[in-house]
Amino acid sequence: MSDTLWWQHGVVYQIYPRSFQDSNGDGIGDLEGIRRRLDHLCWLGVDAVWISPVFPSPMADFGYDIADYRGIDPIFGTIEDFDRLLAEAHARGLKVILDFVPNHTSDRHPWFLESRTSRESPYRDWYIWHDPAPGGGPPNNWLANFGGSGWEFDAPTGQYYFHSFLKVQPDLNWRNPAVCRAMYDALRFWLDRGVDGFRVDVIWLLVKDDRFRDNPPNPAWQPHEASINRLLQVYSADRPETLEVVEEMRAVLDEYEERVLIGEIYLPLERLMAYYGRDMKGAQLPFNFQLIFTAWNAAAIARIVAEYEAALPPGGWPNWVLGNHDQKRIASRVGRGGARLAAMLLLTLRGTPTLYYGDELGLENVAIPPDRAQDPWERNEPGLGLGRDPARTPMPWDAGENAGFTTGRPWLPLNEDRAERNVASLSADPDSLPHLYRHLIALRRGHAALSTGDYVSVATEGEVLAFERRRGGVRLLVALNFAQSPARLALPGDVAGADLLLSTQPGRDTAPVTAEWQLGPEEGVVLALR
Template identity: 45%
Template sequence: MTLPKDPDWWRGAVIYQIYPRSFQDSNGDGIGDLPGITSRLDHIATLGADAIWISPFFTSPMKDFGYDVSDYCGVDPMFGTLADFDALVTRAHDLGLRVMIDLVLSHSSDQHPWFRESRQSRDNPKADWYVWADPKPDGTPPNNWLSIFGGSAWSWDARREQYYLHNFLTSQPDLNFHNPDVQEAQLDVARFWLERGVDGFRLDTINFYFADKYLRDNPALPKELRNDSIAPAVNPYNHQMHLFDKNQPENLEFLRKFRSVLAPYGAAAVGEVGDAQRGLEIMAEYTSGGDKVQMCYPFEMLQPRRLTAEGVEATFARMAAAAPDAWPCWSYSNHDTVRHITRWQLSEEGAKAYTALLMCLRGSVCLYQGEELGLPEAEIAFEDLQDPYGIEFWPEFKGRDGARTPMTWQKDNAQGGFTAGPRAWLPVTAPHLARAVGAQAGVADSMLEFYRAVLAFRRAHPVLRYGDMTGITAEGPVIRFTRQGAEEIFCAFNLGEASQDIHLPDGRWEAIGGALGAQPVIEGKANLGPWHYCLARRV
């Protein structure tokens, strides 16, 4: 089946993120793979998602589990083959699902042929494909930039007698996007996958493509302004204002080039904006005007602290001030963050309220695998850790493995139905087994059935996908707003622990969403208990 070429398919879409190592293992080696994903696509289609986003499956030494790419156009053998990928795309399209894949353009593995050639000398054909710099006279790195994974962002290479830049692991050197040949090579990567039928890309670290060409020092960030949403609080990365190691103005022209590559295919891109201070403004800059990427996700809803009504109001106010036509892609959880059920200490009722809110906000949505099961963060012992980030900062920061454990499909199976082998790459925990797909499917009040219902509700009311959003106001713990388009829907969510009485806007309103637990409207008023919400249509 070939899906219709709709250049706006992404607008308001619900995108389901798959972490391939942990979704489904098809060959018993304990690691998820592409055939495994294909075998489970029915679950995502039944959930009601519009698209899938698959985290990296490219050829890689796996120092950062696929985010260190050594061949952008190859499939790592642990995940399968290009033929397996083609079969996955075909099956997804047959089910009406679009396919997005992760592109890690800002950096490669140090095992990539480009870097191997680049580091040989200062005058080879790819000598300028990565960010190289001479040391200071005393031999120290060229500036004060820090790596998100700890320590200096510069590593010494004895062959060239220069430092190379790496914003992440030392084995992930940063490409030099000031070189037009690098840009064209990465655009060719996008073309390769578009020709294989993908419908779009998630662009990893989209604001890291360019570094300041003068390599100026970053200024210090006052302690009161530090934010640990990008790196853990114990990481000195948070002590700098990252003015020069990312977020450079040259990025805008490259994103325009990238958009022009997408256009003939009707494809879309969602960028990850990793910036704790200016994430919303950068997102607005990258998605406004219709000539760069279609959407980005900032970190406002991936924060360690629970999202409040006041926070929602402030987020949308900042976004509107930056660019009214900006298009966000909201998410609460992903492979890099503690699962939001645990991070925000949510009850089952609270988790459902936040999910309903997410589905009513203006923007697209990313759901992370297992979120629909209400999975908490898994407790992982130090000896079971795989994540280099967690190993580096243990025990103050336990890393990302707790969000990356295998998907659980069956309750009465030691490995949750994830693998037929004796052991998964990360342990399957008892709390996750209790919430397996098989334990929740068909159970009326389960989290899984709630997600299915709320996605169906969003699909049944296109105004929630495409409509305007007005009157965004926080009244204590209640966030309220109206979605306007072919119909008008009033939304109010009590994100607090005490009951609240609300008055709807003037006019006649009919309560909807009763099957989701939305509260009744009586004479223009609604009583919202803790985690209750009101959805009403103007009549």
């Protein structure tokens, strides 16, 4: 792998820290808990851990409302706990990626507290303030992602401030050079401590229209959808100046050796590609979420992979995501059988894969009683199924009380099948899903064709998606049967045969593969062609 960087050939594992491991009995996961569970990540074989926000915060949006970019919230521990975790992760060969939230702060951040003291405050222009509309009311029609207007009136100063999310999350003004300098210095604070990179939250929202024009209506919006979709965010998102900011962030990381900038970007494919930047000086990995939203069938997935590969700019490195803290669990979207197939798809496509904690166990969405709901989006827009709590529930480690997650009351309910679906039980079963993830990651590490080789499409037949990964004369065929019935697999006509390297189906016979071979229902295989 000497010809690629760690973030190109490696596998990233996302941890939602509130839910990974509690070490002090308060029912909330913490940094010490993550440190104690590093061996699980090493057992899986992942290369890097991305940790969702752990900075000081009032927790209105569970860490995505930051009150201090240079500290650790006491809920998660201390800066010394972080340094210890970072050192032990590095000692095990694991990289550490932090979640950086630059679009907005908490309304309790000292910058905002000072900003709202008066219109003459030196920090006033650090946020987006605007006079009311001529007839009164919000300056324009921009909406908040969590429901309602994006503008909040501040009576003492007689102006509105803009918030892309909750009203307690005021947006920073990235047109102000002082904001840029302060945020870049915050990045350097963590880079100097040894952090290996950042996943940047809602990076495409950073810059807003300087003329504050109304967003146009979305003709495709349906009442059952989130209210933010009522308008097309033409003027409150993805402004041209945003790319300049991304390139400046990347320049900060380039002051250090082998650091990675990952951007959270929910945009159409052609706009996503722009975030690689001019001459590949933007985000190294603009997150590619297409697998989360596409139909779960061979034809649809073959199409999006082909379109994505074709759209990549020269030098752009691909990446794939199947789950995260904002989306439904994989197993709930595609079923238990589909979850095994999804693991093979994610870990054999060309590019950097990101796993979400618990997906290696086949965790499903957990039903959250109304009185246990925590997510502010669910509370603001009830009844639309927008709540993200079901995919953020605690990691089940064993069959003991509270599944080994905490000695207290878990902040969210545990999965009902935790007595069987937990790390200890499944790790003891060689046919289990975590073992499949482990074998797939080991296969990637052992075969450069899988981790860094070329992607070559093979004609899709029915519900069988097939593609090759090639490097240095080595050809590996990946075939995935999305049907719940057996399907024929035809080997490429220019090969003499193939050897089975791995199947998602436990106990699959390892006899040589012939020209006419059958895949089982929802079975995926990796074959070495010869």
